[in-house]
Structures are given as structure tokens and as C-alpha cells.
Amino acid sequence: MPVLYARVLCTAFFVAILLYPFVKTNWIKIPLYFLLGTGVPISVYCIFFLGGPLLLNYIGFVLEILLLGAGLLAFIPFYLLRHIRIYYRQANVLGRRIIMVGVYTPLVALCIYMYLFNRYAVKAGQIAKSVNSTEELVNQLPKNYFTERILGLHWKYHTSLSYICDGWRPPLHDPFFLVARWFNFFSSTNFYEPPWPWYNEEAVKFYHRKFPDLPIRENCPCSYCRDGIQYLGPVEGLDSVVHSPFGPSWRGR
Numbered sequence: 001m002p003v004l005y006a007r008v009l010c011t012a013f014f015v016a017i018l019l020y021p022f023v024k025t026n027w028i029k030i031p032l033y034f035l036l037g038t039g040v041p042i043s044v045y046c047i048f049f050l051g052g053p054l055l056l057n058y059i060g061f062v063l064e065i066l067l068l069g070a071g072l073l074a075f076i077p078f079y080l081l082r083h084i085r086i087y088y089r090q091a092n093v094l095g096r097r098i099i100m101v102g103v104y105t106p107l108v109a110l111c112i113y114m115y116l117f118n119r120y121a122v123k124a125g126q127i128a129k130s131v132n133s134t135e136e137l138v139n140q141l142p143k144n145y146f147t148e149r150i151l152g153l154h155w156k157y158h159t160s161l162s163y164i165c166d167g168w169r170p171p172l173h174d175p176f177f178l179v180a181r182w183f184n185f186f187s188s189t190n191f192y193e194p195p196w197p198w199y200n201e202e203a204v205k206f207y208h209r210k211f212p213d214l215p216i217r218e219n220c221p222c223s224y225c226r227d228g229i230q231y232l233g234p235v236e237g238l239d240s241v242v243h244s245p246f247g248p249s250w251r252g253r
Helices: 004-022 026-051 057-068 072-090 093-130 134-140 145-152 175-184 203-210 235-239
Strands: 242-244 247-249
Touching: 004 026, 004 072, 004 175, 026 057, 026 072, 026 093, 026 175, 057 072, 072 093, 093 134, 093 145, 093 175, 134 203, 145 203
Parallel strands: none
Antiparallel strands: none
16 A cells, blocks of 8 residues: 555556546646656556566566466556657657656656665664664654654565565555665665664564654554454554564454
């Protein structure tokens, strides 16, 4: 389930690309041109997220189509890019310029986001080197947006197409945060991972202590899968997190 800003942007883009063929009034097309442009980085991000390193996952998607008749959904971003290109070629000079503004606006916002994330990662990395325990680290991390995302990784915010990489199926997706992590992956001085490599029974406790006013549960269908069926259990379950055959899960008292 995309976080709020991603949900709003994706919904606006999908509405625009569905309405555009039926709109004949030029002044109405102006905001649609902009939203069509935002669809380019959205689609490119989806391709890289679904494809994985070197887009090798698409080999599996092709095999799924040939053998099982599934996997077509993974190619929707290519379909959308093709139509944006068609609409771009059909547009007049003004329309093309507005589409390009729509393309670059999310990218500019992403660059600013990545710059702020990098500054945070360097500072958090320095803190991590100066402490001796996870609890001390969490206590000293600044109480801000990036710390909330870091502490929520692998159980509230997922990191890859395969939830196995997180240890279970986290319900929320933050595209900007994942892209920032991708670009900081090869830096040894930056802090872009929580103290736990994937889902850990202590993760939720540390998050709740640092951000007691933020929800730890999301009403998402992913929360009802077999390894996350107890995720929507009572908050009292914070003190009774145990291992299950399918990985750590919530069990109310």
C-alpha cells in the first residue's frame, strides 16, 4: 500500500491517462499534460522495482506468461510509457513543454529528498559508531521522518518485491525512501539500515518507544497473510512477540 504522497500522485496520474483520450478542450488538457509527465518517473520506478538488479526479474515474468498465463501486470509500466510517448508526439509545443515539466518536477523533489537523506545518513552513521547498544543508538537518533522510516523498515515499510527479503510482508511502500536507500547502498559511511537486517521481534518495540504517537498497525490486506495474520492483534501484544513457524508474528495475550 503506497504511503500518502505516492498514493495521491499515482491516483492523479492514472486518472489523467484514462481521461486524456476523451478530453477535447485545450485548457483542460494543460493539467493532464503535467500529470502525464509525472507518469514517466512513476513508470520507470515501477520497472526498476519490479525488475530488480539488472531487470533480471523480467525473465521470470516472461516465463510466467508463457507457462502460467500470469505475469502480465509487471509489463503495465511499459504499456503506460508507450502511451505517454504517443500523447507527447500528438501534443503541440506547449503541451510537450508541460509534459516535460511534469517529468522533471518529481525528479527535482527526489533530488532534494536524497540530499536530505544523505545528510541524515551521515549523521546517523556517526551516532552508530559512537554507541555500544541498539537501545542507545535508537535513543540518540533524531526523532524525525527519516528515523521513523529507518526504524519501520522490514516490518512496516517493505524494501523489495519479494517480502521474503524483509522476513515477512510489510504493508507500506515509500518510493522516495527506497530510491534514497538504493543510491546510498554502496556507501560504507552512511546509515541507511536499521540495526536489524530484517523483521525482528525487537523492531516494533523500539519503533513504538521512539514514536509512541504513530500507528504500528495498518489496515492492509497484506497484514492478513499467513505470516502476518496476527499483525492487527492488540497493542498489548507488544510485550508478547514470539516466533511462529512462518516467522515472527504478533500474538495477543
